[in-house]
Amino acid sequence: MKLAGSITNQFQNFQVQNLCQLVHHVEGRGPFIVTQDGAAPEDPQMRECSFVLTRRGTWLHFYLYLALPEKVRAAFTHFETVADVLKTADSLPTNVTMEDAASLQNFLRGSGFEPDVSDPTGQALLHQARQRHAEGELAKP
Numbered sequence: 433m434k435l436a437g438s439i440t441n442q443f444q445n446f447q448v449q450n451l452c453q454l455v456h457h458v459e460g461r462g463p464f465i466v467t468q469d470g471a472a473p474e475d476p477q478m479r480e481c482s483f484v485l486t487r488r489g490t491w492l493h494f495y496l497y498l499a500l501p502e503k504v505r506a507a508f509t510h511f512e513t514v515a516d517v518l519k520t521a522d523s524l525p526t527n528v529t530m531e532d533a534a535s536l537q538n539f540l541r542g543s544g545f546e547p548d549v550s551d552p553t554g555q556a557l558l559h560q561a562r563q564r565h566a567e568g569e570l571a572k573p
């Protein structure tokens with residue numbers, strides 16, 4: 433196992449990737465994602481992973497990023513221009529903040545995300561959860 437240094441909020445450690453070129457293999461300007469390889473600051477084993485910068489200025493483990501529905505990934509992590517990347521990078525605090533399951537849950541709920549209509553299991557489970565929490569946080573607005 434390779435030990436890695438902690439990720440930082442220093443722009444010189446970022447990799448800006450043009451998704452138009454990566455996905456469609458054509459010249460284009462965005463959208464862009466920002467990635468960084470290294471260890472999560474709180475990982476005592478210092479395991480090297482990849483992370484994606486969110487538009488909120490937080491870092492998301494790459495596999496959690498991939499697990500999100502495409503629409504949510506775009507809203508949460510895609511930057512339309514390099515200027516948007518630089519603006520976010522300039523506003524980052526010194527200390528790195530990592531996204532966790534609870535913060536992703538809040539983001540998903542706030543974004544209005546629902547399972548796709550072609551996902552009957554997801555639809556049924558969401559409906560059941562809303563019934564259990566009819567007056568709580570999962571209740572449909």
